[in-house]
Amino acid sequence: MAANTDLSHRSPLLERPWVRWAVIGLVIVLMIVLPLMLPEFANQTIARIGVFAVAVLGLNVVMGYTGQVSLGQIFFVGVGAYVTAFGVNADWNILLVFVLACLVPAVIGLVIALAAARLGGLAIAMVTIALPIIGVPLAKRLSDFTGGSQGTSARFSDAPEWTGLYDDQWQLYIVFLIGGITFMLTRNLVRGKYGRAFAIVKGNEAVAGSLGVSPYRFKVLAFTIASLIGGVSGFLYMVVIQYTSPETLHFGHSIELLASMVIGGAGSILGSLLGGVWYVLLPQVTNLIDPNITAMLQGAILLVVLFILPGGLVSLPSLWRRRGRDAGSGRPGGPVGGAMQADAAASVAGASTVGDALGAPSTQPPPPTTQSPPPSTTQS
Amino acid sequence: MGTFIQLVIDGLSTGSIYAALALAIVLVNQATGLINFAQGGMAVLSAYVAWALNGLGIPLLLAILAAVVISFFLGAVIERYLIRRFERGDPDTAVVVTIGLLTLITGFCAWIWTYNNRLFPSLFPLETIQIAGAVISVRSLGTFIVIVACMLLLQALFLGTKLGLALRAVAINPASAAFSGVNVGRNLMIGWGLAAVLGAVAGVLVAPQLTLTPGMMDSALVYALAACILGGLSSPIGVVVAAWLIGVLENLAAVYVPFIGHDLKIAVPFILIFVVLFLRPQGLFGRKAVVRV
Numbered sequence: 146m147a148a149n150t151d152l153s154h155r156s157p158l159l160e161r162p163w164v165r166w167a168v169i170g171l172v173i174v175l176m177i178v179l180p181l182m183l184p185e186f187a188n189q190t191i192a193r194i195g196v197f198a199v200a201v202l203g204l205n206v207v208m209g210y211t212g213q214v215s216l217g218q219i220f221f222v223g224v225g226a227y228v229t230a231f232g233v234n235a236d237w238n239i240l241l242v243f244v245l246a247c248l249v250p251a252v253i254g255l256v257i258a259l260a261a262a263r264l265g266g267l268a269i270a271m272v273t274i275a276l277p278i279i280g281v282p283l284a285k286r287l288s289d290f291t292g293g294s295q296g297t298s299a300r301f302s303d304a305p306e307w308t309g310l311y312d313d314q315w316q317l318y319i320v321f322l323i324g325g326i327t328f329m330l331t332r333n334l335v336r337g338k339y340g341r342a343f344a345i346v347k348g349n350e351a352v353a354g355s356l357g358v359s360p361y362r363f364k365v366l367a368f369t370i371a372s373l374i375g376g377v378s379g380f381l382y383m384v385v386i387q388y389t390s391p392e393t394l395h396f397g398h399s400i401e402l403l404a405s406m407v408i409g410g411a412g413s414i415l416g417s418l419l420g421g422v423w424y425v426l427l428p429q430v431t432n433l434i435d436p437n438i439t440a441m442l443q444g445a446i447l448l449v450v451l452f453i454l455p456g457g458l459v460s461l462p463s464l465w466r467r468r469g470r471d472a473g474s475g476r477p478g479g480p481v482g483g484a485m486q487a488d489a490a491a492s493v494a495g496a497s498t499v500g501d502a503l504g505a506p507s508t509q510p511p512p513p514t515t516q517s518p519p520p521s522t523t524q525s
Numbered sequence: 526m527g528t529f530i531q532l533v534i535d536g537l538s539t540g541s542i543y544a545a546l547a548l549a550i551v552l553v554n555q556a557t558g559l560i561n562f563a564q565g566g567m568a569v570l571s572a573y574v575a576w577a578l579n580g581l582g583i584p585l586l587l588a589i590l591a592a593v594v595i596s597f598f599l600g601a602v603i604e605r606y607l608i609r610r611f612e613r614g615d616p617d618t619a620v621v622v623t624i625g626l627l628t629l630i631t632g633f634c635a636w637i638w639t640y641n642n643r644l645f646p647s648l649f650p651l652e653t654i655q656i657a658g659a660v661i662s663v664r665s666l667g668t669f670i671v672i673v674a675c676m677l678l679l680q681a682l683f684l685g686t687k688l689g690l691a692l693r694a695v696a697i698n699p700a701s702a703a704f705s706g707v708n709v710g711r712n713l714m715i716g717w718g719l720a721a722v723l724g725a726v727a728g729v730l731v732a733p734q735l736t737l738t739p740g741m742m743d744s745a746l747v748y749a750l751a752a753c754i755l756g757g758l759s760s761p762i763g764v765v766v767a768a769w770l771i772g773v774l775e776n777l778a779a780v781y782v783p784f785i786g787h788d789l790k791i792a793v794p795f796i797l798i799f800v801v802l803f804l805r806p807q808g809l810f811g812r813k814a815v816v817r818v
Contacts, residue, residue: 208617260799271754275795278747282788396747400562400624407621438636444629448622452610455618 176325180317188313189385190425195320196381198421199327201406202414203374208403209412210335211367212347213262217273218402220280221250221372223394225379227284227291230389233299243323246380247373254372255365262364269364277396284391296390299383319384327377332414334370343367408450410459419458527658532776534656538665540772541672545727546742546749547756547764548679549720554758555696556716557604557612559619563626564724564749565742567603570630571596571725572732572741573638576645585646593725600721601714608717609710634739645732668730675726676765679719692716744791748772751794755801771797 180188204218225246232242261272284291291297304315334340342363345353350360383389405424410416431442454460546564553561575592579585607626611619649667653660683689694702695712703709728742735741752771756763771794779790 214617214620260803263803271751271798272795274747274750275792275798279789279792279795282791285788396743404621404624407617411615411617438632440628440632441636442632444625444627444632447625448607448629451618451622451625455611455614 176321180314180321185311185313188317190429192313192317192320192381192385194421194425195317195324196378196385196421197402197405197424198418199324199381200375200378200402201409201420201424202328202331202417203371203378204402204406205412205414205417205420206331206335206343206374207367207371209406209410209416210340210347211343211364213364213368214270215273215368215371216270216396216399216403217276218371218375219396219399220273220276220394221254221375222379222382223277223280223284223389224250224253225376226382226389226393227297227379228376229380229383230292230297230299231290233301233383234297239301243380246383247376250376250379251369251373254375255369258365258368258372262361262368269368274396277394277399280394281391281396284394291391294391296388296392298388300387302384302387316385320381323377323381327374328414328418331370331374335414339363339366404447408447408457410457413457413459416457416459423458527660528780529777530657530659531661532780533773534659534661534669535665536773536776537769538668538772539776540769541669542727542731542745543748543752543772544765544768545672545675545723545730546745547752547768548676548761549723549727550749550753551758551761551764552716552720552723554753556692556713557608559608559612559616559623560750560753561720562620562623562746563603563630564720565746566627566630566634567596567600567721568724568728568742568745569634569737569739570599570728571721572645572728572737573634575725575729576643576732576737577638579646585648589648589725589729592729593722596721596725597718600724601718603721604714604717605710609713612713631739638737638739640739643737645729645737647733648729664733671726671730675723676761679723679761688715747791748794751798755794755798 179191183191200218200222203221204215207213207215207218228249229242229246232245233239237245257272257276261269285294288294302316302319303312304310308315310318335343342353342358345356345358346360346363346367353360353363382393401424402420405420406417408423409418409420427443427446428439431439431446434442450458454464456463546568549564549568550561553559553564571592574595575585575589578588578591583591603626608619608622611622647664649664652663654663654666655661683693691702691707691712692715694705694707695709695716699709702712727745731745732741748771749768752764752768755771756765756767758764774797775790775793778785778793779787785793
């Protein structure tokens with residue numbers, strides 16, 4: 146489905162191979178040069194964006210691509226961060242620490258998914274909602290391992306002498322390297338056969354079963370991968386922030402991650418990146434406007450963006466094109482979000498898993514290219 | 526034995542708060558097919574309105590009634606001008622819309638009334654009575670009775686009135702209801718308004734106990750969601766029973782199971798959910814959904 150979605154947003158020029166390679170080359174050059182040129186604050190902000198873009202990416206694998214509502218992604222980020230802190234403070238080899246920071250959340254995710262994926266629907270949301278809520282008191286209780294409510298810090302990501310770099314530059318390079326590889330691997334995963342299996346499971350579990358795709362197996366797989374990516378994000382969190390406490394696991398952060406994913410664009414790689422940008426920059430922007438009404442502004446902006454772009458920021462280009470095409474006729478908005486869902490389930494009738502989970506009626510959103518006005522749900 | 530009875534009755538009292546919020550969530554879910562994460566936030570706003578009106582010198586009971594009426598219209602307006610745009614669209618987006626609404630309302634309350642704790646006067650006297658050796662506060666008992674009365678009223682509305690019939694028709698099949706001449710839009714607004722009223726009742730009942738803060742209902746919302754899953758989203762009676770069960774069990778576990786204690790008692794409903802859903806995936810009282818290909 147990712148392939149479809151992204152193709153529909155791509156202009157013809159970008160489809161030529163040499164253009165794509167040039168863009169990739171340019172991005173890599175920018176990633177190498179930018180940290181050296183930018184001020185410290187900008188580097189730190191970009192590094193934070195990288196951390197949370199990876200977390201949103203994980204959430205997208207389980208929710209955007211496979212259609213299971215997960216409210217617990219921050220828990221896996223937190224576990225990854227705690228494992229990293231513990232390993233670093235115990236003086237383990239940093240490679241071993243990284244592997245453990247990925248594996249421990251993945252194993253926990255696997256165990257939870259083995260039980261939760263069987264339950265299906267909203268049950269997964271409820272089991273995952275429990276993770277951060279139980280995680281916070283648990284992290285306080287297990288103080289030998291986590292440092293209790295004081296939290297624990299680990300400094301291992303200072304720039305080595307021989308590089309001559311500043312700490313923020315070195316940290317940003319680490320984030321670019323590990324985050325970049327995570328994004329590339331995930332992109333290949335969701336565009337390959339696993340991605341198609343995820344899309345079928347999201348579209349309709351019964352059909353998936355009849356096609357020989359075990360919904361259970363792929364839901365567990367998606368959840369485990371999401372947990373693993375959460376662990377990667379947790380490791381990067383320690384690289385950049387160097388400190389974690391039970392507050393890291395707070396349920397509110399999980400909700401913000403979910404909102405960022407939808408705002409960025411569910412079921413989209415680029416959307417995950419935009420989600421990370423949203424997660425980090427929105428509080429900074431609203432703080433700049435007026436610190437007294439930060440929370441209120443955040444909620445209001447979130448609603449306004451979804452009002453204009455139900456498909457998330459990633460659907461902005463297609464809204465643009467549509468507006469150009471339909472210039473002067475009818476409403477330009479409409480359920481752009483349909484684009485995200487429609488292609489996943491286009492060949493498959495029935496509601497998505499999320500739809501079932503939240504008890505939504507099984508309406509098919511119209512494919513994004515139709516000229517006809519969207520079904521009138523707004524006017525009565 | 527006295528402690529045990531006391532724990533059970535206090536559990537029923539807090540469980541009643543979860544029940545009111547859970548009923549509101551079920552009401553909205555049945556009508557519009559989405560989970561309203563802002564339900565707790567709306568309840569807090571209602572409680573603040575009642576508190577502010579009371580501060581203006583209006584008697585408490587009257588202030589609460591006014592807040593309930595205002596909540597009804599607020600709920601209806603939110604449905605009409607915000608939620609309706611997302612009701613039949615992508616469910617992920619709709620969930621995030623309610624999350625945005627929660628952030629907005631919580632932020633609004635914090636802006637107007639700050640994050641400081643406010644003392645909310647109780648409807649019930651601060652006395653205790655003795656029942657079978659247990660010391661029970663009148664407030665706990667009163668909370669329980671008010672919620673039970675609300676439930677009975679709601680049940681009477683749904684089963685005994687024309688409006689209730691229309692609401693149920695819209696919930697079960699909006700398209701057919703529209704064909705039969707039921708005004709779907711108006712009924713959805715009423716459904717949201719009623720949900721907001723239930724939230725308001727929960728808000729003013731819990732506020733004296735927790736003192737009024739913008740985040741007051743956050744954990745109650747989590748418990749209410751747990752009750753919804755445990756009871757099955759299609760069964761109003763189920764969620765109430767589940768909410769009571771959760772309230773009582775977490776109280777008992779906090780005292781009688783040493784490892785759980787007060788800080789980890791929030792884990793109790795989820796362990797319960799895990800066990801129950803393993804045996805009955807549709808919830809304690811829910812109907813099993815039939816999947817057709």
